[in-house]
Amino acid sequence: MKRQLHSCALAALTLLSTLPAGAQHAEPVPSEQRVTVQGMKNASAWFKAESQHFVVYSDTSRASVFQLLNNLERLDYLLRLYTSAYGKPQPLESKLTLTFHKRPGALAQFADTPPRDAVGLYSSCSAGVQGAGVLLAPITELANAELSKAPVND
Known part of the structure; x- marks a missing residue:
């Protein structure tokens, strides 16, 4: 009994007399947002990105989607x-949903016979608006001064 008491006292004394450890906290690593469908083994490469007027679901790169959303918002502003x-501005406008693919043949799932050389399709009905597009080349960023002079796609 005395031996257990001494052991506990020694352990308590050791804990009280030690200096606090100076552990460094590692910054949390942002995890990639992936979609996993029940019954499928691998996570999907698709992700969702939103801006003020658009929602994009894509399997392309995040940089491409960022540039696409930036260009779409600039176009939306100009059209407005x-x-x-x-x-008259509508108080509760729904966002345009866009599916942005990295495979050129992906538009076939939205139309039985997509137009030749099409890079996007658009559909509107009372339930909402939806679009689908394909990334053929990296999206270039143009300054406002270049918009009237620079050909985006020849």
Whole structure:
């Protein structure tokens, strides 16, 4: 009994007399957001990105989707400037949903016979608006001054 008491006292004294450890906290590593479908072994490469007016589901790179959303928002802003005199802004506008693919043949799942050389399709109905597009080449960033002069796609 005395031996157990001495052991406990020694352990308590050791714990109290030690200096606090200076452990360094590692920054949390952001995990890649992946979708896993029940019944499938591998995670999907698809991810979701949103901006003020658009929702994009894509299997391309995050940089491509960022650039796409940036260009779409700029186009949306410009179109709203030109059409503001003709239409009244809607208080609750739904976001346009876009499926952005890395495979050129992916548009076939949205239309039985997609137009030749099509890079995107668009559909609108009372339930909402949806679009599908294909990444053929890296999306280039253009400064505002270049928009009227630079050909984006020849």
